[in-house]
Amino acid sequence: MRLPDDATPYKIDDGEWYVVGDAMDVLAEYHGEAAAVFLDDAWARPGRVQQSGLAYDLHPFDEGHVADGDDVDDTLTTVELIDACRAALVDGGWLVADADDWLAPRIVEYLRTRWGDTPATPDGGGFEKLGGVTYLTEDGRPDRGTHGEHLTTGGYTVVFTHDGPTERHTDISARQVATWPERTYGRGGRAKPIGPYEAWIDGLVDDGELILVPCAGTAPAAIAARRVFGDDARYICVDVEEAAYEAFRERYAEEFSEGPASPPETDFEGERN
Numbered sequence: 001m002r003l004p005d006d007a008t009p010y011k012i013d014d015g016e017w018y019v020v021g022d023a024m025d026v027l028a029e030y031h032g033e034a035a036a037v038f039l040d041d042a043w044a045r046p047g048r049v050q051q052s053g054l055a056y057d058l059h060p061f062d063e064g065h066v067a068d069g070d071d072v073d074d075t076l077t078t079v080e081l082i083d084a085c086r087a088a089l090v091d092g093g094w095l096v097a098d099a100d101d102w103l104a105p106r107i108v109e110y111l112r113t114r115w116g117d118t119p120a121t122p123d124g125g126g127f128e129k130l131g132g133v134t135y136l137t138e139d140g141r142p143d144r145g146t147h148g149e150h151l152t153t154g155g156y157t158v159v160f161t162h163d164g165p166t167e168r169h170t171d172i173s174a175r176q177v178a179t180w181p182e183r184t185y186g187r188g189g190r191a192k193p194i195g196p197y198e199a200w201i202d203g204l205v206d207d208g209e210l211i212l213v214p215c216a217g218t219a220p221a222a223i224a225a226r227r228v229f230g231d232d233a234r235y236i237c238v239d240v241e242e243a244a245y246e247a248f249r250e251r252y253a254e255e256f257s258e259g260p261a262s263p264p265e266t267d268f269e270g271e272r273n
């Protein structure tokens with residue numbers, strides 16, 4: 001097993017990597033290895049004009065949902081990514097996927113059909129819970145700054161699914177609150193908060209277990225893993241764009257006083273096991 005030739009791995013710390021490359025290619029290298037995958041996909045809604053200021057391409061949900069726009073890359077779909085995430089999970093591992101009001105019902109339907117429907121069959125695997133993040137203002141009210149004239153969402157939905165029956169139990173809430181990060185780190189659109197992922201990782205993952213963060217951007221889940229496990233954190237972020245790694249570096253340095261190791265590291269193989 002190895003990284004595809006055109007991927008560039010950057011070492012953040014022992015066991016912590018940010019790979020600039022295609023998420024599908026990297027996920028394929030980690031068959032059955034990840035305790036959890038945190039996915040914030042670059043999905044496109046049909047008919048959506050790309051949100052102004054976004055610095056990356058979007059792709060359609062599946063072949064039945066044609067998405068238009070100059071910045072839509074239809075060589076990859078969200079469901080293909082979801083399937084690749086599943087293949088990378090250990091038995092009973094968790095997929096934690098960010099969604100919006102368009103994506104959430106479609107992704108849940110896909111997961112219920114393909115992975116299973118645990119509210120209906122509690123001993124099995126599959127879609128487990130709809131959770132999410134509610135952004136609060138300083139006075140503790142739901143933040144109304146998110147888009148929408150027919151009610152605002154004040155945060156986003158998160159879909160929790162496990163591959164097969166799981167012994168990874170937790171009473172951590174699938175619904176978390178956070179303040180909405182102001183910064184975009186040059187990526188367009190505000191980054192996701194770290195705190196909710198910290199809570200979910202604390203509940204679902206043990207120290208030393210592998211966490212994968214495809215479509216990572218500034219990778220709040222990876223920073224959360226570092227917060228929870230310190231030197232025992234083990235994650236691999238993947239983003240197709242070098243600028244995403246630069247954004248992650250900036251966020252990582254902001255979070256921890258020392259930044260990640262700087263030069264590209266080529267000794268990736270030695271870190272595999």
Ligand SMILES: C[S@@+](CC[C@H](N)C(=O)[O-])C[C@H]1O[C@@H](n2cnc3c(N)ncnc32)[C@H](O)[C@@H]1O
Nearest residue numbers: 022023040042056191192215217218219239240
């Ligand atoms: C919604 S953003 C993630 C934002 C992140 N949660 C944050 O808070 O910064 C989706 C990311 O997916 C990346 N992406 C799109 N297609 C990809 C692919 N095939 N492989 C890896 N990354 C991809 C984009 O470059 C973008 O950074």
